[in-house]
Amino acid sequence: MGEFVPSNVHWEKQNVSGFDPDNNKVMLENGDHLNYEYLIVALGITPDYQRVPGLLEALETAPNVCTNYDAKYVSKTFPAIQNTKKGTALFTHPDTPVKCAGAPQKIMYLAEDQIRKSGLRNDVDVAFAHPGPAIFGVKKYAEQLAKVVAEKDIKTYFHHALKELDYKNNLAVFHNIKEPDSPVKVSIPYEMIHVSPPFKPPSPIASNPKMAAAQSGYLDVNTQTLQHNKYENIFGLGDNINIVSTKTAAAAAAQTGIVQKNLQSVMDKKKPSVFYDGYTSCPLVTGANKGILAEFDGNGEPLQTFPSFFGQHKEKKIWYYLKAHVMPTLYWYGMVKGPWTGPKALRKMFTLGMGR
Numbered sequence: 642m643g644e645f646v647p648s649n650v651h652w653e654k655q656n657v658s659g660f661d662p663d664n665n666k667v668m669l670e671n672g673d674h675l676n677y678e679y680l681i682v683a684l685g686i687t688p689d690y691q692r693v694p695g696l697l698e699a700l701e702t703a704p705n706v707c708t709n710y711d712a713k714y715v716s717k718t719f720p721a722i723q724n725t726k727k728g729t730a731l732f733t734h735p736d737t738p739v740k741c742a743g744a745p746q747k748i749m750y751l752a753e754d755q756i757r758k759s760g761l762r763n764d765v766d767v768a769f770a771h772p773g774p775a776i777f778g779v780k781k782y783a784e785q786l787a788k789v790v791a792e793k794d795i796k797t798y799f800h801h802a803l804k805e806l807d808y809k810n811n812l813a814v815f816h817n818i819k820e821p822d823s824p825v826k827v828s829i830p831y832e833m834i835h836v837s838p839p840f841k842p843p844s845p846i847a848s849n850p851k852m853a854a855a856q857s858g859y860l861d862v863n864t865q866t867l868q869h870n871k872y873e874n875i876f877g878l879g880d881n882i883n884i885v886s887t888k889t890a891a892a893a894a895a896q897t898g899i900v901q902k903n904l905q906s907v908m909d910k911k912k913p914s915v916f917y918d919g920y921t922s923c924p925l926v927t928g929a930n931k932g933i934l935a936e937f938d939g940n941g942e943p944l945q946t947f948p949s950f951f952g953q954h955k956e957k958k959i960w961y962y963l964k965a966h967v968m969p970t971l972y973w974y975g976m977v978k979g980p981w982t983g984p985k986a987l988r989k990m991f992t993l994g995m996g997r
């Protein structure tokens with residue numbers, strides 16, 4: 642990270658413990674505080690392991706329980722897949738906002754591929770438990786992903802929210818929430834489980850009613866200008882803002898462009914004048930060399946960069962290639978360094994070129 646912090650930026654290596662927006666102060670964990678004239682808040686989201694009793698202990702101790710959602714545990718995932726020779730490889734999606742809503746299933750497709758290549762697919766069932774009614778929230782991509790799931794013979798449990806991990810007995814306990822008022826308890830045995838944990842807003846925001854949106858606890862910004870709804874000199878971007886659907890790096894990149902311009906306007910004593918369209922993207926890896934490039938807006942409507950004949954919703958090698966080989970460079974040198982603020986200009990160019 643240090644290599645990417647510009648030399649003229651002071652990096653305060655302290656956790657933020659709170660905000661005092663009336664006095665333009667950020668409180669730090671060591672008891673100090675920082676003063677600001679303008680503030681951009683981007684604290685991400687926080688895994689809420691306590692919501693699933695047994696999960697944290699299992700991640701700490703059980704080799705067959707893993708998650709890609711935490712740098713501390715991600716290295717357990719591949720060995721857990723390799724060690725699964727029979728029974729069920731189970732993958733879960735949380736019943737809270739989650740970063741990259743495709744990631745809980747991407748790892749499942751890669752695992753399925755790996756188990757198939759090892760010649761063990763007849764001995765290992767692959768299953769996916771999701772609290773919603775469909776494999777993905779955007780119909781156009783959900784239809785294709787449903788085909789992928791059927792082709793790969795993956796068992797699905799919809800309306801299933803993980804509530805407890807009885808890891809000593811290799812049992813995942815779900816609530817079938819089809820009838821939310823009277824959920825049914827369902828225990829699914831597993832040989833290995835990849836858990837995408839529940840998430841919550843970062844505590845320095847959630848614990849401060851001046852900063853947080855009352856309903857969600859996420860940063861209370863105008864969802865178009867990304868300016869704070871109460872404090873004109875505060876902006877927010879990334880996973881910690883109060884938009885459920887857009888918790889991706891792709892969304893954060895697009896929001897960066899909006900915040901840059903609107904913050905400049907405020908500094909120039911003008912009103913924010915550019916508006917975020919809710920763009921988010923999820924390149925869904927569906928196997929070792931295939932993928933679907935989902936891009937959509939805050940209403941769950943497709944908002945695609947490439948002209949329709951490219952077939953972003955179809956499983957293709959090109960989308961895998963883009964994800965595995967182009968996006969890392971785009972991330973490190975485009976997004977983190979600043980110039981990449983999402984594909985809006987590219988989309989406009991294609992739209993004009995195609996006469997759309």
Ligand SMILES: Cc1cc2nc3c(=O)[nH]c(=O)nc-3n(C[C@H](O)[C@H](O)[C@H](O)COP(=O)(O)OP(=O)(O)OC[C@H]3O[C@@H](n4cnc5c(N)ncnc54)[C@H](O)[C@@H]3O)c2cc1C
Pocket residue numbers: 655656657658683684685686709710711740741744843845878879880881888889890891892893922923924
């Ligand atoms: C397995 C996985 C796959 C993903 N796949 C994709 C994908 O294919 N495409 C995509 O676009 N996105 C993907 N994402 C999502 C993407 O990583 C996030 O949406 C993105 O990182 C959000 O950026 P952010 O800056 O808001 O938050 P983060 O990247 O989480 O950064 C927040 C930063 O704030 C720091 N922080 C937190 N609390 C404090 C505090 N109190 N004080 C000081 N610092 C603090 C953290 O240490 C961190 O550095 C994926 C995520 C995961 C986990």
